[in-house]
Amino acid sequence: MTKKKTRASLVTGLAGGPYELWAVIFILVPLAFVAYYAFTDNAFHFTTANITRFFTATSTVTGSDGAAGEVHTYLVIAWRSIKLAVISTVVCLLLGYPLAYIISRASPRAQKTMMTLIMIPMWMNFLIRTYAWMTILQDTGILNNFLAKLGLGRIHIIGTETAVIIGMVYDYLPYMIMPLYSIMAKMDYRLIEAARDLGCAPAGVLRRVILPLSMPGVVNGVTMVLIPSISTFYISQKLGDGMFFLLGDAIEGQYVANNLHFAAAIAFILMVALLAAMAVMRALTDRYTYGGKGT
Amino acid sequence: MDKIIELKNITKSYDGEAVLDDISLDIYDNEFITLLGPSGCGKTTTLRLIGGFETPDSGDILFGGERINDVPPHKRNVNTVFQRYALFPHLNVFENVAFPLRERKVPRDEITERVNEMLAMVALKGFEHRSVTSLSGGQQQRVAIARALVGKPRVLLLDEPLAALDLKLRKDMQQELKNIQKATGITFIFVTHDQEEALSMSDTIVVMSEGRIQQIGTSQDVYNEPKNAFVADFIGESNIVDGVMLRDKLVSFSGHTFPCVDGGFGANEPVDVVVRPEDVDIVAEDKGMLTGVVTSVTFMGVHYEVIVDIGGFKWMIQTTDFVDVDERIGLYIEPDAIHIMKKSEFSGLYGDYASFSNEFDELSDAESEGEE
Numbered sequence: 001m002t003k004k005k006t007r008a009s010l011v012t013g014l015a016g017g018p019y020e021l022w023a024v025i026f027i028l029v030p031l032a033f034v035a036y037y038a039f040t041d042n043a044f045h046f047t048t049a050n051i052t053r054f055f056t057a058t059s060t061v062t063g064s065d066g067a068a069g070e071v072h073t074y075l076v077i078a079w080r081s082i083k084l085a086v087i088s089t090v091v092c093l094l095l096g097y098p099l100a101y102i103i104s105r106a107s108p109r110a111q112k113t114m115m116t117l118i119m120i121p122m123w124m125n126f127l128i129r130t131y132a133w134m135t136i137l138q139d140t141g142i143l144n145n146f147l148a149k150l151g152l153g154r155i156h157i158i159g160t161e162t163a164v165i166i167g168m169v170y171d172y173l174p175y176m177i178m179p180l181y182s183i184m185a186k187m188d189y190r191l192i193e194a195a196r197d198l199g200c201a202p203a204g205v206l207r208r209v210i211l212p213l214s215m216p217g218v219v220n221g222v223t224m225v226l227i228p229s230i231s232t233f234y235i236s237q238k239l240g241d242g243m244f245f246l247l248g249d250a251i252e253g254q255y256v257a258n259n260l261h262f263a264a265a266i267a268f269i270l271m272v273a274l275l276a277a278m279a280v281m282r283a284l285t286d287r288y289t290y291g292g293k294g295t
Numbered sequence: 296m297d298k299i300i301e302l303k304n305i306t307k308s309y310d311g312e313a314v315l316d317d318i319s320l321d322i323y324d325n326e327f328i329t330l331l332g333p334s335g336c337g338k339t340t341t342l343r344l345i346g347g348f349e350t351p352d353s354g355d356i357l358f359g360g361e362r363i364n365d366v367p368p369h370k371r372n373v374n375t376v377f378q379r380y381a382l383f384p385h386l387n388v389f390e391n392v393a394f395p396l397r398e399r400k401v402p403r404d405e406i407t408e409r410v411n412e413m414l415a416m417v418a419l420k421g422f423e424h425r426s427v428t429s430l431s432g433g434q435q436q437r438v439a440i441a442r443a444l445v446g447k448p449r450v451l452l453l454d455e456p457l458a459a460l461d462l463k464l465r466k467d468m469q470q471e472l473k474n475i476q477k478a479t480g481i482t483f484i485f486v487t488h489d490q491e492e493a494l495s496m497s498d499t500i501v502v503m504s505e506g507r508i509q510q511i512g513t514s515q516d517v518y519n520e521p522k523n524a525f526v527a528d529f530i531g532e533s534n535i536v537d538g539v540m541l542r543d544k545l546v547s548f549s550g551h552t553f554p555c556v557d558g559g560f561g562a563n564e565p566v567d568v569v570v571r572p573e574d575v576d577i578v579a580e581d582k583g584m585l586t587g588v589v590t591s592v593t594f595m596g597v598h599y600e601v602i603v604d605i606g607g608f609k610w611m612i613q614t615t616d617f618v619d620v621d622e623r624i625g626l627y628i629e630p631d632a633i634h635i636m637k638k639s640e641f642s643g644l645y646g647d648y649a650s651f652s653n654e655f656d657e658l659s660d661a662e663s664e665g666e667e
Contacts, residue, residue, distance in 0.1 A: 190381040193348055196368040197375045198395040199446065204369075208398070212385045 034271070037264030050265030074250065074266070081247040084161065084236075085229040088168040092176040092225045093218065095169070100180035100217075101210070104187070115181065118174050126171055130238050133167050134158065137239065159241030167235040172228060176221040183217030184210075219285045227274055298360075299324045299449060299482055300345060305354035307340055314340050316506040318354070322450075322484060323499075327476050329485045331493040332503035333529070338486045341503075342452050345484065347371050359449075374443040375452040379459055380435045382427040388414070388438055389423040395446040413441040416475065433464045440475065450482045457492065469496050490530045494518060502526050523636055527569045528645030534575075534610045535646020538568035538635070546635060549605055551584050555633040567636040569646070572600070572613040574632030583625015589618050602648050609648040 041047045059073045103114045121129060136142045137158045144154040157163045191213070195205045233248030247270055254263035300322040307315040315337045322328055330338035343349045344356060347368035356363050363371060374395075382391050392410045401409070414420055417437035422430070427438060436456060443451055453472070457465045473496050476483045487493055493500050494514045502509045502517055502525075510522040521527035524535050538548030543558030548568045560566060580586050587605035601612045603624065610626070618624055 188381065190377050190379075191383060193368070194375070194377055194381040194383070195394075196348075197346060197373075197377075198442065199369045199398040201367075201369055204398055208394075209383060213383075 031271075034264050034267055037261050038268035039265075040261060042261065050262050051269065053262060054265055054269055074247075077245055077247055077250055080244060081230050084164060084168065084244070084246065085226055085232075088165050088172065088229045089176075089222055089226045091165065091169045092173050093222065096173055096176035096180055096221065097214075097218075100177050100184055103177075103181055104184035111185070115178075118177055121170075122174055127234065129171060130167055130235050133163075133170065134238055137163050137166070158239065159243055161240070161244060163239040164236050164244050167239040168229050168232060171232075171235065172225045175224040175228070179220035179224060180214060180217040183214050183220075187213055216285070219281065223278065223281065227278075230274065231270060297324045298322065299358070300484075301355075301357040301360075302341070302344070303355045303357065305341075305344065305351045305356070307337075307344070307349065307352050313506050315344075315351070318506070318508055320501060320508065320511070322482060324449075324482055325480050326498045327473065327483045327485065327496060328499045328501065329487060329493040329497040330501050330503060331487060331490060331529075332509075333488055335505075336503040337506040338488075338503050339454060342375075342454055342484060342486050345450070346373055346375050346452050372448055373450045373452060374446060374448040375454065376436075376439045376443045376456045378454045378456070380439040380456075382435055382438055382442070384426075384428050386427070387423070388419065388425050388427055388430070391427055391438055392441045392445050394442060399446070409445055410441075413445045416444075416478075417441045417471075432460055433468065436460065436468060440472070444475070444479065444481070448481065450484060451476075453483060453485045455486055455488070457487070458489075465492070472496065494530070500530075502529065504529070520634060521569060521636065523639035524567050524569075524641040524643075524645045525639075527567075527634075527636065528641075532572045532611055532613075533646050534570045534572065534648070536568050536570075536608060537643075538566050540564045540566050540635060544630075546633065549585055549608065553584065553628060553633055554630045555635060556631050557633070557635040560635065560637070565638055567638060567642050567646075569634040569636060570610075570628055570632055572611040573598075574628065575610070575612045575614075576627040576629075577601075577612065577614050577616055577618060578625040578627045580623050580625045583627060585626040585628075586623060587626065589620050589622045589624060592618065592620055611648045 038050055039046055039048065041049065054074045055072070057073045058070050060068050061071055062068050103111055106114065134141070138144070139154065139156060139158060141158070143157070148154055157166075187210070191209055192205055195209045196202075200208060231248045231251070233246060233252045236242075236244045236246045236249055247266060251263050251266050251270075254260075254266065298321050300320075302318055302320040302322075305315050305318040306313065318337070318341060320341075330341055332338050340349060344351055347363075347366060347370075350364055358366075358371065358373075383394065386394065389410055392413055393406050396406045396409060410423075411420075414423065417440055419434065419437050419441065422434070422438075427435060430438065439456070456472075457468050460468060469492060472483070472485075485493075485496065494517075497514055499511065500514055500517050501511050504525050510517055510526045512520070517526060517530055521530065521533070527533040527535055536548045538546050540546050540560040540563065541552065542562055543560075544555055546553050546555050546557075546566070546568060585605050587603040587610065589601055590604050590609065591602045593600040595613075598613045598615050599617060601614055601618055603610045603612055603626070605626070612626070
């Protein structure tokens with residue numbers, strides 16, 4: 001009760017209207033439009049053709065061995081999107097977790113500084129950040145010139161999956177660090193001392209106390225990185241040399257081609273899939289991690 | 296009894312400020328020893344040094360004769376009951392207690408057996424599957440004790456474990472802790488700023504102030520024979536006045552000469568004289584060794600607390616006889632109620648009740664609780 005009240009009054013203060021009205025205008029109505037477009041044709045008659053097209057459309061690709069084959073165009077794109085998003089999320093987690101822990105254990109002053117440094121890149125437009133990575137990763141870019149100066153061989157990164165992943169990790173890392181940091185900063189240091197006292201070596205403390213207690217932060221961080229990175233676009237076009245067409249790119253492409261109904265259908269399918277994934281994740285969290293409803 | 300822990304000339308400072316100043320202390324097997332002092336006296340730091348969470352700047356910590364300065368906490372045969380318990384919120388009661396056993400890969404059956412045994416000892420049978428966050432303060436306290444004892448440490452460290460409990464529960468837990476200590480035979484090192492708690496529980500009390508040990512002794516020792524004005528004031532209530540030791544067993548203070556039982560001072564040596572408020576008898580004015588005017592009377596339940604102005608120095612007297620404010624009364628003091636102390640750096644700082652107020656005392660108690 002209290003929680004709902006404070007939230008409502010906060011939003012009332014911000015938006016000048018009740019929360020429900022705000023939610024309807026800014027969340028439900030746009031979503032309803034997406035669904036409406038997804039299930040109508042150009043003449044706005046009901047149809048499931050857009051949805052069916054996503055699952056059935058095929059195209060011919062030529063493999064590296066020269067043999068041509070039929071593939072389900074959008075399923076291939078969807079699979080590629082999921083794969084890159086999952087890899088990026090895992091890399092973000094592996095990089096972000098120790099970093100968030102180090103920050104959370106620093107002095108309050110240092111914590112503030114480090115968190116600001118992590119946020120600063122987010123103040124720049126992401127197109128500019130992506131272009132910056134192009135300059136760095138190009139065959140004649142900063143990285144390769146540097147390697148050449150050191151007498152090491154040049155490497156070809158731009159246009160590979162690795163380049164796309166680098167770009168995505170760079171863009172989304174702060175979204176991983178923030179929820180992890182906020183939960184770790186609240187963690188009671190005496191619990192770590194208690195674990196040491198009760199016989200845990202540092203590795204045991206991490207496994208038996210820090211990891212389980214930071215699980216809610218991990219779940220939030222994964223959600224905040226996985227969802228935008230599944231629907232990301234542009235990064236793949238610029239850093240992937242157009243070789244790694246993703247769902248976000250597909251939506252953008254259809255939209256630009258004035259194919260609003262099919263664009264909406266892709267967005268709708270993605271949304272339903274993500275909602276289902278989130279529901280599963282939430283259920284697992286509630287059941288198996290500390291802080292969930294099951295504990 | 297054997298020494299189990301020896302602290303030898305330990306010093307420790309933070310940011311150039313000395314927290315421990317040349318502490319030496321022997322702790323014996325099987326004893327209940329209490330580190331007692333106001334906040335900031337270094338008692339918690341001493342405990343953390345023994346637990347392995349701090350290392351001394353200089354000096355040695357010996358455990359069973361072996362130097363353990365650099366042994367990390369998880370390799371010490373010592374467990375801690377932390378202030379506000381530090382229970383693992385992601386584990387239930389059973390798993391909290393089983394925590395140290397799982398780390399040591401104790402067989403499953405033995406874990407169940409030992410955890411159940413511990414939970415029975417702290418009267419928490421049937422709470423195995425409860426979440427620790429749903430327990431009351433007293434129950435959490437018991438879980439913390441069971442968890443610290445299940446690994447059978449040689450020494451248990453307790454850092455103000457009862458500070459967060461209400462008075463009644465605190466009294467019960469004091470008794471219970473004492474019983475557990477006797478039953479297990481484990482050495483308890485107990486930290487508190489509550490002198491009553493220290494007096495009622497300890498075999499040995501170590502009174503600390505400003506990073507130094509002021510006195511080590513039994514409860515009776517530190518109460519009846521305080522070494523200096525700090526100890527006399529910190530433990531119980533004390534009237535501390537300037538006196539002159541005329542010769543053995545004869546002391547002069549407040550303009551009167553009293554027979555006493557102490558000796559061994561130089562002739563006419565200036566001393567601090569301690570008289571406990573409960574040891575002063577109120578008599579008619581003409582029969583008193585000292586006379587004074589009552590300035591305040593407070594009813595405390597068991598007794599009245601009377602403040603008497605004797606030649607400008609305010610004495611506290613605890614009596615069951617009613618006297619009225621502004622009444623002139625006489626005071627009679629038995630020879631064995633007078634305790635003589637050598638002059639120290641604390642002389643003149645304590646023992647005058649001119650600015651005394653119960654309220655102020657409680658305020659400063661509450662303040663000190665959250666600090667360490």
